[in-house]
Amino acid sequence: SQQGEEDPQALSIQEGENATMNCSYKTSINNLQWYRQNSGRGLVHLILIRSNEREKHSGRLRVTLDTSKKSSSLLITASRAADTASYFCATDASFQKLVFGTGTRLLVSP
């Protein structure tokens, strides 16, 4: 299966701290995407990084990609309670579909 593995499965931090979550995948990719899912809701796209990029920033988000290790990391700086959600990486398994990782559940306490 192409499905990515995310680590850690769950992460609990205080507001203001940084949160780092990692994603590993198995086959070559064109790009990797990160999505957020609030409890009981749909997924929201956060950031896309292409296979020829190593790092990308968007606001408080920083994503890195290491294609030699088939891994990516998502860093959320200065976390807020509103960042509490599940975070999924997704890779383009084939031309027309994404495969999602197992997800990291982030809890940010005030």
Place this chain on the structure above:
Amino acid sequence: DAMVIQNPRYQVTQFGKPVTLSCSQTLNHNVMYWYQQKSSQAPKLLFHYYDKDFNNEADTPDNFQSRRPNTSFCFLDIRSPGLGDAAMYLCATSRDVASDTQYFGPGTRLTVL
């Protein structure tokens, strides 16, 4: 402005009673997807349409069917729901290929009694 709309948000059905979930989009995207997501798991792709071309995942049960009558609408039909089909069903769209960003609806939570 809602871009991907799913109705209903919550659906309760009885074991074996057919149910239809609907999805509509205002993005005019070519691709529409249906995912099944069970508690604390990753979304699992059931099938997708690229325009009118239907693409079924190999492990999607025959109990699940889909229709896309036009660009804007896509339906998920569960012919004989079992207890194991209780899940969140997510509809998503993308402009073109999977490498594009996918836009998700809020989901329909299906309960099977």
